[in-house]
Amino acid sequence: MRRMSIRPWRDIERRKSRQIMVGSVPVGGDAPISVQTMTNTPTEDAKATIDQIRRCEEAGADIVRVSCPTPQATAALKEIVREARVPIVADIHFHYKRALEAADAGAACLRINPGNIGSEERVREVIAAARANGCAIRIGVNAGSLEKDLLEKYGEPCPEALVESALDHIRILEDHGFREYKVAVKASDVFLAVAAYMQLANEVDCPLHLGITEAGGLIGGTVKSAIGMGNLLWAGIGDTIRVSLSAEPEEEVRVGYEILKALGIRNRGVRVVSCPSCARQGFDVIRTVQALEERLQHIKTPMSLSVLGCVVNGPGEARETDIGITGGGNGTHMVYLSGVTDHHVKDAEMIEHIVSLVEAKAAEIEASDAASGGSGQSKPARALPVLDAAE
Numbered sequence: 001m002r003r004m005s006i007r008p009w010r011d012i013e014r015r016k017s018r019q020i021m022v023g024s025v026p027v028g029g030d031a032p033i034s035v036q037t038m039t040n041t042p043t044e045d046a047k048a049t050i051d052q053i054r055r056c057e058e059a060g061a062d063i064v065r066v067s068c069p070t071p072q073a074t075a076a077l078k079e080i081v082r083e084a085r086v087p088i089v090a091d092i093h094f095h096y097k098r099a100l101e102a103a104d105a106g107a108a109c110l111r112i113n114p115g116n117i118g119s120e121e122r123v124r125e126v127i128a129a130a131r132a133n134g135c136a137i138r139i140g141v142n143a144g145s146l147e148k149d150l151l152e153k154y155g156e157p158c159p160e161a162l163v164e165s166a167l168d169h170i171r172i173l174e175d176h177g178f179r180e181y182k183v184a185v186k187a188s189d190v191f192l193a194v195a196a197y198m199q200l201a202n203e204v205d206c207p208l209h210l211g212i213t214e215a216g217g218l219i220g221g222t223v224k225s226a227i228g229m230g231n232l233l234w235a236g237i238g239d240t241i242r243v244s245l246s247a248e249p250e251e252e253v254r255v256g257y258e259i260l261k262a263l264g265i266r267n268r269g270v271r272v273v274s275c276p277s278c279a280r281q282g283f284d285v286i287r288t289v290q291a292l293e294e295r296l297q298h299i300k301t302p303m304s305l306s307v308l309g310c311v312v313n314g315p316g317e318a319r320e321t322d323i324g325i326t327g328g329g330n331g332t333h334m335v336y337l338s339g340v341t342d343h344h345v346k347d348a349e350m351i352e353h354i355v356s357l358v359e360a361k362a363a364e365i366e367a368s369d370a371a372s373g374g375s376g377q378s379k380p381a382r383a384l385p386v387l388d389a390a391e
C-alpha cells in the first residue's frame with residue numbers, strides 16, 4: 001500500500017506487475033526494485049567469480065548474473081551459488097545443455113530465450129529443469145540480436161520488433177504453463193529501448209527487467225542509463241534494473257542505486273548533496289567529496305550529508321540533511337547536525353571528522369530502527385520519501 005504523500009510532485013505510480021521469485025528475492029508487484037549486475041571473471045574460475053560477487057554484494061547488488069558458456073562454467077556454478085549471498089542468474093546463449101546444468105547447479109534464474117533453444121523437446125526439457133529446481137527464467141530480447149524474420153519484417157530494430165520478439169518467447173513459456181518469468185527488451189539506443197519497454201508494459205503483466213544495453217563507459221553509460229531507465233522508472237515501469245557499463249560490476253551497482261536514489265525509489269547509504277564549488281569555497285569541495293564518497297562506501301544505512309563550500313547555499317542544504325558541513329573563513333568550517341549548527345571543524349581534521357560523524361549517525365539510526373522495529377527513516381531532514389511501502 002502507498003503512503004500518503006506530502007509531496008505529490010514526487011509521486012511515481014508504479015505499473016502493476018505480478019510478482020515472481022528469483023531465489024529469495026521477489027521481483028515485481030510491490031517488491032523493491034532490485035539492482036542487478038553481471039560478473040566478468042571467467043566463470044570457470046570459481047574463486048575469482050565469488051570474490052567479484054562479494055564486492056558486488058558489498059556495493060548492494062540484490063541479484064548477480066554469471067555467464068555459463070562452457071560445461072566447466074556450469075560445473076563451477078555450483079560452488080559459486082553456494083558461496084554467494086545473493087541469488088545467481090545463469091546467462092545462457094543457445095546451448096540448452098548449459099541451461100539444464102545451471103538449473104541443476106542451483107541457479108535462481110536462467111537468462112535464456114526460449115525461441116533460441118531449438119527443438120520442442122529441448123524447450124520442454126529446459127522448462128522442466130527450471131520448474132524442478134525452482135528456477136525463474138528471464139527472457140532477454142536485445143536489439144543487437146533480433147531474430148532474422150523480425151528484422152526482415154520490420155527492416156531494422158524498432159520497438160514493435162523488440163516487443164514482437166518478446167511476445168513470441170513469452171508465448172512459448174505460457175504454452176508450457178510456465179509463468180515464473182521476467183522480460184527485458186534492451187537496446188543501446190535510448191529512444192528504442194524506452195519505446196519498446198513502454199509498449200511491452202502495456203501488453204503483459206510480468207515483471208520487467210530494465211536495461212540500456214552496451215551503454216558505454218562510466219560517464220557516458222551512466223548518463224544514457226539514467227535517461228533511459230530514469231524515464232521508465234519515473235513512468236512507473238521496471239521491477240529490476242541492470243546498468244550496463246564498460247566498468248567494474250560494482251560500479252554498475254552503485255550507478256543503479258544512484259538512479260533509484262535520485263527518484264526516491266530506494267535509499268541506501270549516504271546521499272551526498274554537494275556544490276560544484278567556486279571561488280567562494282572555504283575548502284576544496286571537489287577533493288573532499290571524492291575522498292568522502294570513497295571513505296563512506298561501507299555505509300548501508302540511508303542518510304544524507306551536505307558538503308557545501310560556503311554560506312551562500314550551505315546552511316539551506318544543511319537544514320535538509322542529517323549531517324552538513326559549510327565552508328567558513330580561515331580554514332574553519334561549520335558542522336550541522338540534524339539541520340542545526342553544532343560545532344566547528346578545522347580543515348586538517350575535516351574528512352576524518354565527517355567520516356566518524358556519519359558512522360555514528362548510521363549506528364544511531366540502526367539502533368533506533370532495531371528498537372522500534374522501524375523502516376530506516378530517521379527523524380530530521382531525511383529529504384526524499386520512500387515510495388515503496390515494502391522498502
Ligand code: SF4
Pocket residue numbers: 275276277278279280281282308309310311312313314
Ligand atoms: S555553495 Fe558557495 S562555494 Fe559552493 S558553489 Fe555555491 S557559492 Fe560556490
